[in-house]
Amino acid sequence: QLQLQESGPGLVKPSETLSLTCTVSGGSIITKSYYWGWIRQPPGKGLEWIGTMFYTGVSYYSPSLKSRLTMSVDTSKSQFSLKLTSVTAADTAVYYCTRLGYNDGSGDYWGQGTLVTVSS
Amino acid sequence: QSALTQPPSASGSPGQSVTISCTGTSSDVGGYNYVSWYQQHPGKAPKLIIYEVSKRPSGVPDRFSGSKSGNTASLTVSGLQAEDETDFYCSSYAGNNNVVFGGGTKLTVL
Numbered sequence: 001q002l003q004l005q006e007s008g009p010g011l012v013k014p015s016e017t018l019s020l021t022c023t024v025s026g027g028s029i030i031t032k033s034y035y036w037g038w039i040r041q042p043p044g045k046g047l048e049w050i051g052t053m054f055y056t057g058v059s060y061y062s063p064s065l066k067s068r069l070t071m072s073v074d075t076s077k078s079q080f081s082l083k084l085t086s087v088t089a090a091d092t093a094v095y096y097c098t099r100l101g102y103n104d105g106s107g108d109y110w111g112q113g114t115l116v117t118v119s120s
Numbered sequence: 121q122s123a124l125t126q127p128p129s130a131s132g133s134p135g136q137s138v139t140i141s142c143t144g145t146s147s148d149v150g151g152y153n154y155v156s157w158y159q160q161h162p163g164k165a166p167k168l169i170i171y172e173v174s175k176r177p178s179g180v181p182d183r184f185s186g187s188k189s190g191n192t193a194s195l196t197v198s199g200l201q202a203e204d205e206t207d208f209y210c211s212s213y214a215g216n217n218n219v220v221f222g223g224g225t226k227l228t229v230l
Contacts, residue, residue: 037219046123046224047158047166047209052217060217096165104154105211105219106171113165 002027004097004111012091012118018084022097022111029078030055035100036073036080037107040093048093052100053080087118124149124210124222131228132200140225142193142210148220150191154213157186157195160224161206170195197227205229 008020022036029036037052051071053059059071065084073080084091094115098107125143132138142149142157149155155173158166168177170186173193183198193212197204210222 035217039221047211047221049211049219049221052219062218100219101171104152104156104172105213105217106154106156106168107158107166108168108171108177110165110167 002099002109004099004109006095006097006111006114008114008116010115010117012087012116013120014088014118015086018087018091018116018118019081020095020097020114020116021079021081024078024080024099029073029075029080033102035060035102035105037098037100038071038082038095039098039107040095041113042090042093050082050084050095052105089118092116092118122220124212124220126208126210126222126225128223129226129228131230132197133230134200134202136200137196137198138200138227139194139196140208140210140227142195142212142222144191144193144212144220146191148212148214149188149193151215152213153188155186155188155193156211157184157193158209158211159206160209166209200229202229 003025035052038050051061053071068085070083094113096113097111099109157170160166173188174186185196214220
């Protein structure tokens with residue numbers, strides 16, 4: 001059974017960089033059928049797509065976050081990561097990592113999510 | 121890209137059917153047959169219940185069904201049960217490897 005697990009600091013100061021890692025287990029991160037992605041959900045609000053990446057490192061970012069976002073992959077560790085710079089309180093959210101279908105972008109496996117709070 | 125439009129709330133009595141709409145544009149919902157629906161219980165990760173407009177992943181009851189007409193997709197929940205009282209989100213492929221979500225609908229079972 002494929003499992004995804006987010007890890008990273010739960011508290012980040014304003015203007016600093018938010019860094020999260022997703023570890024994939026129970027299956028290979030090297031697949032031509034799926035992307036690996038990040039989705040976030042501010043407290044009490046809806047879901048927002050952040051970005052997706054292929055195991056080769058090719059990435060696609062949300063236009064609204066593109067200028068602050070970098071995603072990367074380490075296939076040797078079965079991990080993919082995100083870095084979001086210059087964070088503000090608006091970036092406070094539960095961050096989920098997910099596996100997304102290559103053709104349709106549907107997320108069939110999700111991590112449990114990790115709450116990241118931006119506060120001084 | 122703008123978020124897809126969903127009604128904030130929907131309701132129905134046990135055993136009844138309820139339909140939740142998801143309206144986009146020709147650049148997302150109307151342009152591709154790649155609409156997905158998710159069910160999210162409080163404090164939990166979303167669960168995929170419909171993909172490619174009307175397909176159900178293994179294990180999802182056939183009480184959940186999806187459809188699309190033009191720029192609007194719909195999720196129908198038949199035979200409402202108390203456990204269906206939760207949040208539902210739609211999403212669509214939006215071109216250039218982008219994905220867009222709806223704002224979510226809270227379903228109440230009366």
